[in-house]
Amino acid sequence: MKAAVITFPGSNRETDMLDALERITGKKPLRVWHADSELPKVDLIVIPGGFSYGDYLRCGAMAAHSPIMREVKARAAAGTPILGVCNGFQILCEAGLLPGVLLVNETLKFHCFDVHLRVENSQTVFTSGYSTGQVIRVPVAHRDGNYFADPETLDRLEGEGRVAFRYVTADGVPTKEANKNGSARNIAGIFNETKTVLGLMPHPEDATDPIQGSTDGIGLFRGLAEALA
Amino acid sequence: MTITPEIVASHGLTPDEYKKVLDILGREPNLVELGIFSVMWSEHCSYKSSKRWLRQLPTTGPRVICGPGENAGVVDIGDGLAAVFKIESHNHPSFIEPYQGAATGVGGILRDVFTMGARPIANLNALRFGSPEHPKTRHLVAGVVAGIGGYGNCVGVPTIGGECEFHPAYNGNILVNAMTIGLAKADRIFYSKAAGPGNAVVYVGAKTGRDGIHGATMASAEFSDDSEEKRPTVQVGDPFTEKLLIEACLELMESDAIVAIQDMGAAGLTSSSVEMAGKGGLGIELDLDRVPVRETGMTPYEIMLSESQERMLMILRPGSEEAARRIFEKWELDFAVIGRVTETGRLVLKKGGETVCDIPVGPVSAEAPVYDRPWLPQPKAEPVEAPTAEPIDALRRLLGSPDLASKRWIWEQYDHLVMGQTVIRPGGDAALVRIPGTNKGIAAVVDCTPRYCVADPTAGGAQAVAETWRNLTAIGALPLAITDNLNFGNPERPEIMGQIVGCIEGMRWACLALDYPVVSGNVSLYNETNGQAILPTPVIGGVGLVEDVTRAVTIAFKGAGETILLVGETKGHLGASIYLREIAGKEAGAPPPVDLEAERRNGDFVREQILAGRVTACHDLSDGGLLVAIAEMAMAGDVGATLEVETTPGFLFGEDQSRYLLTTREPETLLARAQAAGVPARVVGRTGGGALTLPGGRAISVAELRQVHESWLPNYMSGH
Numbered sequence: 014m015k016a017a018v019i020t021f022p023g024s025n026r027e028t029d030m031l032d033a034l035e036r037i038t039g040k041k042p043l044r045v046w047h048a049d050s051e052l053p054k055v056d057l058i059v060i061p062g063g064f065s066y067g068d069y070l071r072c073g074a075m076a077a078h079s080p081i082m083r084e085v086k087a088r089a090a091a092g093t094p095i096l097g098v099c100n101g102f103q104i105l106c107e108a109g110l111l112p113g114v115l116l117v118n119e120t121l122k123f124h125c126f127d128v129h130l131r132v133e134n135s136q137t138v139f140t141s142g143y144s145t146g147q148v149i150r151v152p153v154a155h156r157d158g159n160y161f162a163d164p165e166t167l168d169r170l171e172g173e174g175r176v177a178f179r180y181v182t183a184d185g186v187p188t189k190e191a192n193k194n195g196s197a198r199n200i201a202g203i204f205n206e207t208k209t210v211l212g213l214m215p216h217p218e219d220a221t222d223p224i225q226g227s228t229d230g231i232g233l234f235r236g237l238a239e240a241l242a
Numbered sequence: 243m244t245i246t247p248e249i250v251a252s253h254g255l256t257p258d259e260y261k262k263v264l265d266i267l268g269r270e271p272n273l274v275e276l277g278i279f280s281v282m283w284s285e286h287c288s289y290k291s292s293k294r295w296l297r298q299l300p301t302t303g304p305r306v307i308c309g310p311g312e313n314a315g316v317v318d319i320g321d322g323l324a325a326v327f328k329i330e331s332h333n334h335p336s337f338i339e340p341y342q343g344a345a346t347g348v349g350g351i352l353r354d355v356f357t358m359g360a361r362p363i364a365n366l367n368a369l370r371f372g373s374p375e376h377p378k379t380r381h382l383v384a385g386v387v388a389g390i391g392g393y394g395n396c397v398g399v400p401t402i403g404g405e406c407e408f409h410p411a412y413n414g415n416i417l418v419n420a421m422t423i424g425l426a427k428a429d430r431i432f433y434s435k436a437a438g439p440g441n442a443v444v445y446v447g448a449k450t451g452r453d454g455i456h457g458a459t460m461a462s463a464e465f466s467d468d469s470e471e472k473r474p475t476v477q478v479g480d481p482f483t484e485k486l487l488i489e490a491c492l493e494l495m496e497s498d499a500i501v502a503i504q505d506m507g508a509a510g511l512t513s514s515s516v517e518m519a520g521k522g523g524l525g526i527e528l529d530l531d532r533v534p535v536r537e538t539g540m541t542p543y544e545i546m547l548s549e550s551q552e553r554m555l556m557i558l559r560p561g562s563e564e565a566a567r568r569i570f571e572k573w574e575l576d577f578a579v580i581g582r583v584t585e586t587g588r589l590v591l592k593k594g595g596e597t598v599c600d601i602p603v604g605p606v607s608a609e610a611p612v613y614d615r616p617w618l619p620q621p622k623a624e625p626v627e628a629p630t631a632e633p634i635d636a637l638r639r640l641l642g643s644p645d646l647a648s649k650r651w652i653w654e655q656y657d658h659l660v661m662g663q664t665v666i667r668p669g670g671d672a673a674l675v676r677i678p679g680t681n682k683g684i685a686a687v688v689d690c691t692p693r694y695c696v697a698d699p700t701a702g703g704a705q706a707v708a709e710t711w712r713n714l715t716a717i718g719a720l721p722l723a724i725t726d727n728l729n730f731g732n733p734e735r736p737e738i739m740g741q742i743v744g745c746i747e748g749m750r751w752a753c754l755a756l757d758y759p760v761v762s763g764n765v766s767l768y769n770e771t772n773g774q775a776i777l778p779t780p781v782i783g784g785v786g787l788v789e790d791v792t793r794a795v796t797i798a799f800k801g802a803g804e805t806i807l808l809v810g811e812t813k814g815h816l817g818a819s820i821y822l823r824e825i826a827g828k829e830a831g832a833p834p835p836v837d838l839e840a841e842r843r844n845g846d847f848v849r850e851q852i853l854a855g856r857v858t859a860c861h862d863l864s865d866g867g868l869l870v871a872i873a874e875m876a877m878a879g880d881v882g883a884t885l886e887v888e889t890t891p892g893f894l895f896g897e898d899q900s901r902y903l904l905t906t907r908e909p910e911t912l913l914a915r916a917q918a919a920g921v922p923a924r925v926v927g928r929t930g931g932g933a934l935t936l937p938g939g940r941a942i943s944v945a946e947l948r949q950v951h952e953s954w955l956p957n958y959m960s961g962h
Contacts, residue, residue, distance in 0.1 A: 022489075022573065023482050025398025028678075029662035062660075064396045067482030123391045123655045154395070154657045216659070224665045224676055224791055 026062035060101030073103035102212030113162030119195025142236025315761025340385025360424025372413030401656035414771025436522030454549025520607035694833030699744025710784030719786030731775025799879030802930035810901030814892020
């Protein structure tokens with residue numbers, strides 16, 4: 014699997030992502046600079062976490078209009094899998110590749126801690142390394158992770174199997190307590206219509222090495238590597 | 243404009259200091275020149291009250307590559323790598339405008355570290371606020387924490403540790419001390435000494451505005467009730483620009499373009515140009531019309547004294563200007579050649595073709611006043627009686643008290659995981675980050691016990707150093723060196739000066755005994771409002787090395803059926819303890835003495851056992867003593883314990899130093915080795931169950947402990 018990681022000036026989890034991809038797939042991913050309008054041919058495009066252009070405006074709003082995102086949209090339309098994590102998820106929503114928006118957390122604070130996620134649909138290129146209903150533990154690190162969409166959109170996402178992950182308790186129950194940022198229906202990550210674009214707030218890349226306290230994020234990258242081999 | 247005595251006084255210069263200015267120049271200064279002398283000779287920049295005493299601290303050692311005097315200290319960590327670190331205060335600005343004050347404190351210390359050629363890999367902070375009941379405290383806590391998070395999270399450097407305490411002595415002067423650790427190649431360290439007359443002086447980063455003018459002078463005076471009018475002297479931070487500046491500087495540092503580099507921190511363009519020229523014994527000529535400015539009509543005075551953030555000054559090798567410019571343009575940062583290095587030894591500033599300043603550099607930096615201020619030794623504290631209390635009840639009260647309550651509410655607002663290298667997260671003895679591409683790790687901690695320092699400055703200074711050494715040891719790290727942030731009141735008062743002298747003396751003893759030199763630091767004086775000084779607070783930032791991060795241990799009990807050992811001697815010292823303060827309402831008595839020989843012996847023993855794999859969890863004993871430490875280990879691991887201990891307040895809550903709790907599955911081996919090493923060790927209990935159980939059957943569940951420990955701060959902050 015050949016992967017490209019897009020780097021904006023304010024990206025700050027690109028090394029976490031590059032490390033995780035290399036650790037699990039054994040291949041060094043390409044690093045693509047935001048000002049480039051050319052994107053080499055790759056099997057997976059990743060938009061990592063951070064603060065793209067500072068995000069003083071709405072998170073990801075400026076990045077969504079950067080030159081590289083025009084190319085990302087074209088690749089998405091052609092079916093290349095796109096993964097957006099944290100700021101990457103925000104950018105994908107702002108760019109219209111995913112529905113809905115990420116609001117400021119209900120607590121109005123930045124959150125950095127481990128969460129439990131339930132895998133809602135393992136029949137995708139991103140989640141084939143997991144089983145549906147499996148609970149994984151990975152960290153979050155965001156201030157604007159409160160997923161919002163209108164009820165019709167949420168119903169459609171659920172009806173079409175497009176909810177990827179939900180915030181749950183350690184034993185897999187989607188409670189209010191487990192949903193600290195206040196996301197609609199405990200949604201932590203969603204797919205596009207063709208399930209070739211995934212955006213999620215938590216950081217599976219920071220749960221891929223025993224020293225990080227969890228290796229539950231490996232499944233996502235291993236699944237991708239096998240599906241895209 | 244004529245310089246009147248009022249103008250001199252408003253610049254914080256004494257009549258004697260002004261006379262010295264006249265002697266140096268042989269004429270009256272103009273306002274720009276006066277402003278430059280004023281900031282360079284401020285307490286903040288010149289260390290004029292503390293310098294004489296700071297010289298006594300040990301600053302060298304086999305691993306020290308660069309000690310105090312540069313932007314940050316540098317320590318060799320083997321394999322061609324170096325740890326670069328420093329701590330710095332942003333106390334005054336944070337009190338006036340907590341979010342921006344704290345945010346720019348983080349920004350400033352990050353710049354100090356990457357200026358040396360290091361990529362920042364960890365941040366820590368030590369915070370002290372007034373009484374929780376004080377009407378401003380909640381607002382200050384919220385603003386400071388949000389500011390630190392807002393800056394560090396965006397820049398993408400994990401904030402891995404810190405401390406936070408409350409005391410009425412900080413009601414009018416909070417303390418915000420921020421520390422950064424960076425990683426560099428040991429043979430690629432960048433310094434600030436100017437060289438090469440004719441070389442370009444280059445300004446990079448953000449534009450210069452009117453913010454923060456005279457911040458350094460503000461930080462060198464006491465507060466009064468109208469200090470909030472000083473809000474315009476607080477700078478505004480832009481972490482996104484800082485992130486760009488880090489990347490651009492580190493990219494340029496891959497080449498040989500840079501001769502010298504210095505960040506524009508306190509006193510901005512003034513201190514950076516004067517310090518660089520002064521260190522090189524050279525002069526600098528700047529054309530202020532070329533300085534990128536944010537506002538029109540800025541005067542030379544404003545340009546030179548602005549403390550706008552995210553700016554750097556560099557001296558480049560001939561011929562490298564264009565390559566450097568391209569890098570900064572890629573990162574969309576300003577890049578301007580604003581002057582040249584000269585042989586004159588003078589700082590010459592031009593604006594509109596006219597010379598607006600022409601002063602000798604050497605005297606401004608080297609002849610800054612140094613004072614040997616009168617000081618009074620602290621009278622010895624009277625012995626104090628401690629009352630007895632029901633132990634479980636006392637434990638509950640201690641764990642829910644502001645200083646001992648969990649600070650999760652704070653550190654969960656800091657991204658402590660970004661970079662993906664965090665091995666030990668906040669909340670334990672020391673935090674640990676792995677060095678990318680290796681198994682090695684850098685351990686770090688900040689600590690100070692001001693109630694000890696106020697009771698006995700020398701013992702308190704030694705204790706602060708020893709406690710960081712112990713915290714690092716408790717995870718299995720080898721302590722390497724420290725950075726210090728000396729926060730005190732007005733040094734012109736002999737009793738405050740006595741605290742400074744005493745604390746430094748104690749620090750010196752401990753640094754020498756533990757081979758633990760000081761490599762960088764910062765002094766913050768005049769932390770007083772209306773004559774009320776803070777507690778003497780010499781915060782120590784300790785840095786240690788772990789050769790294999792998988793060998794490090796945490797404080798969490800790992801499972802049932804393990805033996806709990808207490809290492810070190812317990813006499814039951816309750817003077818100046820948290821128990822005495824929280825249970826008896828008394829802040830009295832002498833602090834526990836630190837026997838530095840025992841400290842070293844016990845610590846070396848504990849580290850050796852951890853690295854040998856015989857220890858499953860380890861925690862040092864500090865505030866609150868034995869029972870609090872056991873409770874913290876139980877909460878962290880969600881495993882209870884049954885204790886076999888004396889139930890006197892001294893045994894359970896005494897704060898005798900140089901002690902550790904270990905859990906092990908090999909108690910006989912550990913006890914035998916302790917005996918052989920001459921280290922006191924005894925069994926104090928076994929892990930297991932869901933409660934802490936004392937002899938006689940009195941118990942408290944781990945769930946209840948956690949409820950008490952975790953709820954105080956969130957409840958307080960939400961106004962309950």
